Amino acid sequence: MTEAIDPQVVDYVHDIARRARVASRELALLNRGQKDAALLALADALEAGAADVVAANAEDLQRGRDKGMAEGLLDRLALTPERVQAVAQALRDVAALPDPVGEVVRGSTLANGLTLRQVRVPMGVVGMIYEARPNVTVDAAGLGLKSGNAVILRGGSAAASTNEALVNILRDALTHQGLPADAVNLLTEGGHDAGRALMTARGLVDLVIPRGGANLIQTVVTESTVPVIETGIGNCHVYVDAGADLTKAAAITINSKTHRPSVCNAAESLLVHRAVAADFLPKVLAELAGEGVVLHTDEQAGELAATAGVAHDTATDEHFATEFHALEMSVAVVDDLDAALQHVHRYTSGHTEAIVTEDRAAARRWVNEVDAAAVMVNASTRFTDGGEFGFGAEIGISTQKLHARGPMALPELTTTKWVVEGDGQIR
Amino acid sequence: MTEAIDPQVVDYVHDIARRARVASRELALLNRGQKDAALLALADALEAGAADVVAANAEDLQRGRDKGMAEGLLDRLALTPERVQAVAQALRDVAALPDPVGEVVRGSTLANGLTLRQVRVPMGVVGMIYEARPNVTVDAAGLGLKSGNAVILRGGSAAASTNEALVNILRDALTHQGLPADAVNLLTEGGHDAGRALMTARGLVDLVIPRGGANLIQTVVTESTVPVIETGIGNCHVYVDAGADLTKAAAITINSKTHRPSVCNAAESLLVHRAVAADFLPKVLAELAGEGVVLHTDEQAGELAATAGVAHDTATDEHFATEFHALEMSVAVVDDLDAALQHVHRYTSGHTEAIVTEDRAAARRWVNEVDAAAVMVNASTRFTDGGEFGFGAEIGISTQKLHARGPMALPELTTTKWVVEGDGQIR
Numbered sequence: 132m133t134e135a136i137d138p139q140v141v142d143y144v145h146d147i148a149r150r151a152r153v154a155s156r157e158l159a160l161l162n163r164g165q166k167d168a169a170l171l172a173l174a175d176a177l178e179a180g181a182a183d184v185v186a187a188n189a190e191d192l193q194r195g196r197d198k199g200m201a202e203g204l205l206d207r208l209a210l211t212p213e214r215v216q217a218v219a220q221a222l223r224d225v226a227a228l229p230d231p232v233g234e235v236v237r238g239s240t241l242a243n244g245l246t247l248r249q250v251r252v253p254m255g256v257v258g259m260i261y262e263a264r265p266n267v268t269v270d271a272a273g274l275g276l277k278s279g280n281a282v283i284l285r286g287g288s289a290a291a292s293t294n295e296a297l298v299n300i301l302r303d304a305l306t307h308q309g310l311p312a313d314a315v316n317l318l319t320e321g322g323h324d325a326g327r328a329l330m331t332a333r334g335l336v337d338l339v340i341p342r343g344g345a346n347l348i349q350t351v352v353t354e355s356t357v358p359v360i361e362t363g364i365g366n367c368h369v370y371v372d373a374g375a376d377l378t379k380a381a382a383i384t385i386n387s388k389t390h391r392p393s394v395c396n397a398a399e400s401l402l403v404h405r406a407v408a409a410d411f412l413p414k415v416l417a418e419l420a421g422e423g424v425v426l427h428t429d430e431q432a433g434e435l436a437a438t439a440g441v442a443h444d445t446a447t448d449e450h451f452a453t454e455f456h457a458l459e460m461s462v463a464v465v466d467d468l469d470a471a472l473q474h475v476h477r478y479t480s481g482h483t484e485a486i487v488t489e490d491r492a493a494a495r496r497w498v499n500e501v502d503a504a505a506v507m508v509n510a511s512t513r514f515t516d517g518g519e520f521g522f523g524a525e526i527g528i529s530t531q532k533l534h535a536r537g538p539m540a541l542p543e544l545t546t547t548k549w550v551v552e553g554d555g556q557i558r
Numbered sequence: 559m560t561e562a563i564d565p566q567v568v569d570y571v572h573d574i575a576r577r578a579r580v581a582s583r584e585l586a587l588l589n590r591g592q593k594d595a596a597l598l599a600l601a602d603a604l605e606a607g608a609a610d611v612v613a614a615n616a617e618d619l620q621r622g623r624d625k626g627m628a629e630g631l632l633d634r635l636a637l638t639p640e641r642v643q644a645v646a647q648a649l650r651d652v653a654a655l656p657d658p659v660g661e662v663v664r665g666s667t668l669a670n671g672l673t674l675r676q677v678r679v680p681m682g683v684v685g686m687i688y689e690a691r692p693n694v695t696v697d698a699a700g701l702g703l704k705s706g707n708a709v710i711l712r713g714g715s716a717a718a719s720t721n722e723a724l725v726n727i728l729r730d731a732l733t734h735q736g737l738p739a740d741a742v743n744l745l746t747e748g749g750h751d752a753g754r755a756l757m758t759a760r761g762l763v764d765l766v767i768p769r770g771g772a773n774l775i776q777t778v779v780t781e782s783t784v785p786v787i788e789t790g791i792g793n794c795h796v797y798v799d800a801g802a803d804l805t806k807a808a809a810i811t812i813n814s815k816t817h818r819p820s821v822c823n824a825a826e827s828l829l830v831h832r833a834v835a836a837d838f839l840p841k842v843l844a845e846l847a848g849e850g851v852v853l854h855t856d857e858q859a860g861e862l863a864a865t866a867g868v869a870h871d872t873a874t875d876e877h878f879a880t881e882f883h884a885l886e887m888s889v890a891v892v893d894d895l896d897a898a899l900q901h902v903h904r905y906t907s908g909h910t911e912a913i914v915t916e917d918r919a920a921a922r923r924w925v926n927e928v929d930a931a932a933v934m935v936n937a938s939t940r941f942t943d944g945g946e947f948g949f950g951a952e953i954g955i956s957t958q959k960l961h962a963r964g965p966m967a968l969p970e971l972t973t974t975k976w977v978v979e980g981d982g983q984i985r
Contacts, residue, residue: 156903160926239948245937247947254959255929333779337959352760353783358960379982386984476583498977499587502682510672510980519985520674520976521666532681532764532973533785534961546959549947550925553937555806557813558946 136328140321144328147283147316148335151256154311155281159253161310163230166277169308170226173276174219176304177269177297181215187296188265195289207264208290218266218297222273228523231542232279245553251545253279255337258329260351262287262343268294272301272315274526278544281311283336285318285326287343295319330355337546342527345454360535360543362527365395365482366454367512370471370497373406374490379509381415383487387512389422392458395528396483396515399454400461402471405431408464413439416462424458431464451478468493472500479503481530483515504530504537563755567748571710571755574743575762578683578708581738585706586680588737590657593704596735597653600703601646603731604696604724608642614723615692622716634691635717645696645724652700655950658969659706672980678972680706682764685756687778689714689770695721699728699742701953705971708738710763712745712753714770722746757782764973769954772881787962787970789954792822792909793881794939797898797924800833801917806936807834808842810914814939816849819885822955823910823942826881827888829898832858835891840866843889851885858891878905895920899927906930908957910942931957931964 161169177184188210195205210218231251238248257280259271268286275282286294294317302312318325330339333356340360341351352361369387371380387398403411412435416426420441427446428436436443443462450461451474465471475484485507486497494508505515515537517525522540529535535543588596604611615637622632637645658678665675684707686698695713702709713721721744729739745752757766760783767787768778779788796814798807814825830838839862843853847868854873855863863870870889877888878901892898902911912934913924921935932942942964944952949967956962962970 156927156929159929241946241948245941249964252929356780358785358958360960376982382982382984390985494979498979500583502583502586502679503975505976505978508977508979509982510978511984513985514672514978514980514983515976519668521668531785533787536973537676537976546963548930549932549942549964550935551932551937551941552921552925552935553941555803555809555936556941557809557938558817558940 136331137321137324140324141328143321144318144325145332145335147318148256148332150313151281151283151316152335154313155253155255155279157311158276158279158281158314159232161279166230166279167226169305169310170222170273170276172308173273173301173304174222176300177219177222178216180296180300181212184210184215184293184296184300185212187292190292191290200289204263204289208293210265210293214266218269221266221270225273225277225524228277228541230277231545234542236547243556245551245556248550249547250550251542252548254544254546256281256283256335257544258283258285258336258339258357260285260326260329260339260341260343260347262347263289265290265293265297267342268297268317269301271526272298274524274541274544276314278541280544281314281316283316283318283329285329288322291319327354330357330359333357340527360527360529360539361531362529362539363395364454364480364530365397365528366400366452366478366480367396367398367483368400368402368475368479368485369398369512370402370475370484370486371404371407371411372468372471372486372488372490372493373404374493375404375407375411375487376489377407377411380411380487381418383485383509383511384415385418385422387485388419388424388460389458390511390513393456395454396512397456398460398485398512400451400463400478402463402465402474403432404468404471405464405466408432408435412436412462412464413441416441416443419460422458424460427459427461429463432462454480468496472496475501482528483507483512485510485512504528563758564748564751567751568755570748571745571752572759572762574710574745575683575759577740578710578743579762581740582680582682582706582708584738585703585708585741586659588706593657593706594653596732596737597649597700597703599735600700600728600731601649603727604646604649605643607723607727608639610727611637611642611720611723612639614719617719618717627716631690631716635720637692637720641693645693648693648697649700652704652951655704655968657704658972661969663974670983672978672983675977676974677977678969679975681971681973683708683710683762684971685710685712685763685766685784687712687753687756687766687768687770687774689774690716692717692720692724694769695724695744696728698953699725701951701968701971703741705968707971708741708743710743710745710756712756715749718746754781757784757786760784767954787954787956787966788958789956789966790822791881791907791957792824792955793827793879793905793907794823794825794910795827795829795902795906795912796825796939797829797902797911797913798831798834798838799895799898799913799915799917799920800831801920802831802834802838802914803916804834804838807838807914808845810912810936810938811842812845812849814912815846815851815887816885817938817940820883822881823939824883825887825912825939827878827890827905829890829892829901830859831895831898832891832893835859835862839863839889839891840868843868843870846887849885851887854886854888856890859889881907895923899923902928909955910934910939912937912939931955
């Protein structure tokens with residue numbers, strides 16, 4: 132079904148993975164003090180090397196401009212000395228977070244005297260496959276180090292020079308700290324095949340996390356034989372119930388859609404109970420349009436948009452299924468809560484689904500019946516975020532059900548080990 | 559790389575999966591009382607239908623005999639009225655276990671007043687692919703129901719008639735309880751392709767758990783695009799350290815190898831520190847041989863076996879890598895703890911690894927440095943088991959690091975959902 136991976140690239144990636152495994156054994160034994168000291172040293176090294184990073188970044192930017200890269204993407208790619216400092220500061224913030232490794236999750240003493248404890252331990256070797264933003268390179272290295280994992284990074288080609296400069300600084304600094312440079316690895320060769328070799332390095336790599344657009348995630352999920360955590364596809368809904376406080380509903384709708392439309396926790400679709408549609412929609416649709424939101428409406432919502440003189444086109448099935456990542460929204464009027472739930476069952480990506488209602492029974496049904504990483508009552512979808520949840524760091528937002536669901540932070544980069552101690556027990 | 563799946567079989571499996579999804583929404587809303595009542599009713603129905611089950615089982619047994627199936631396999635396949643009663647009793651035992659659904663795992667109130675709680679919820683639709691033993695069919699249905707999941711079962715063809723009889727009884731009993739029959743589904747058509755369609759029904763099936771031999775698990779892990787939990791490959795080691803109490807060491811070695819050699823937590827390999835090899839090995843190898851264990855020894859262990867007049871052959875790399883599932887063991891003498899750890903790093907399947915030692919430092923290094931689901935000090939490898947750990951039920955033993963590691967019970971069949979409640983908060 133897919134072309135074979137270049138065997139030389141497989142060798143290249145497997146060789147790095149084997150060295151990362153050796154490094155990971157050393158990382159697993161570090162205590163928090165050692166890891167935090169290393170993180171602070173990495174931060175200092177990045178600041179000291181900021182000029183090199185900015186110079187490498189200038190090469191990437193020039194290549195981007197030559198290829199006609201859009202201004203928005205160029206901006207995401209760009210690193211100024213101030214941005215390098217912010218990236219370094221993020222490492223210091225990770226140093227300040229608690230260490231998940233060693234936490235005893237459960238424990239007991241069995242009738243035969245065996246003591247049992249389930250302890251958090253690092254995953255081992257974690258692969259990250261991601262796109263443009265070079266700060267992800269440093270974030271992943273920092274979160275990996277803090278959680279005792281070696282990381283293998285496959286960044287976007289647009290940031291190749293920047294990522295190489297960053298990783299060189301990090302590896303040098305690790306060596307200076309007496310830690311293995313192979314704790315942080317960047318795949319610089321092999322192009323697309325390197326990513327494919329990484330996601331099929333079963334037994335050598337413990338986990339792969341893709342971060343990026345739907346295509347990247349689809350590819351990784353389909354081709355990977357290494358366990359994957361799927362992240363970041365958000366076709367999020369706001370449902371305004373018959374029992375909604377319409378002032379709250381308007382604020383939540385506008386905020387969910389327009390606060391930062393390019394991210395996965397932005398709302399893409401608005402559902403309104405028909406009992407409140409005439410009161411609610413004309414004003415809110417006008418406000419959304421005023422913020423520049425392109426509106427795709429079903430028949431009833433379209434009629435209400437027309438009465439308010441708001442531009443709109445007819446929502447298709449594809450509109451309802453799309454994560455726009457932009458100032459664009461699908462809108463439907465539903466007959467009742469059941470119809471809203473049916474709509475969400477059909478189109479949800481399992482990220483975040485919000486109801487606005489003062490009706491306790493409706494809220495309870497929404498919370499119980501919607502199948503998503505986060506279900507919200509009377510709050511903006513934008514709150515599904517590791518920072519907002521108080522985790523202090525975020526490696527991504529999982530939209531799958533295995534291992535981690537919702538914002539993932541340091542504990543989600545660990546697994547557990549059962550430690551069983553006895554004095555000669557047999558069965 | 560693999561042949562396409564018959565599209566008719568894909569339709570057949572997807573259709574079942576869609577109906578299972580609808581049923582799963584209903585199951586997710588049941589409270590413990592409703593689920594326990596249903597489990598007890600299923601148990602009663604199985605006992606009432608025991609004659610049908612035994613008759614169907616006789617067909618399977620006859621077909622097995624006609625095909626020359628080994629006695630051991632025939633015995634695993636056979637259901638007597640007493641065994642049907644035991645299978646029914648297992649459902650009653652599941653009814654007596656706590657319900658994992660609804661447990662609040664974490665929670666907090668944010669500075670802005672939002673309340674946050676992470677709640678256990680069912681996975682949704684769980685696929686199980688397994689081999690001969692028909693009791694797995696009922697166990698999986700029972701654990702699925704208790705954890706609020708719909709299950710799709712693909713059992714071995716050797717047990718086809720038995721499984722069909724069992725599932726017909728369970729589905730009828732569910733209907734009588736006013737619950738959806740589609741909570742329990744058996745793939746009866748499509749042969750091998752049905753299993754493949756199940757493991758690639760991404761979006762329709764939330765999780766696939768293979769239970770069986772290494773080949774089955776390898777196939778599922780490689781071909782599946784649905785998230786998988788890998789179970790039950792155990793190349794377990796017992797390491798007898800220089801600091802071991804040799805009486806405990808002998809008992810643990812014999813028990814780990816011979817108590818039940820066909821299961822995944824049986825030991826397959828014995829490592830002995832050279833400082834105690836001459837004292838320990840001759841007697842223990844003689845005892846193992848006396849229990850019928852075929853011994854594959856490295857050079858030093860072979861010499862000690864020879865002094866004791868114990869039959870042995872030369873251990874190859876493949877012997878050290880093999881889970882024998884039988885009265886067969888590889889044996890090596892190692893220079894020190896480091897050499898033992900290196901050996902385990904190389905050959906472990908990540909299931910259970912035991913050290914026998916009274917040396918605190920050696921035990922500590924073993925516990926910290928061995929990367930496995932369970933690490934044991936002075937205890938038989940046979941203790942890695944959901945029943946022994948006090949879980950009351952076991953769906954399998956995970957040897958992967960994602961989601962669940964070690965014995966899996968009801969909580970491992972759930973995921974979580976973040977419930978966020980506010981009164982109009984926006985960002």
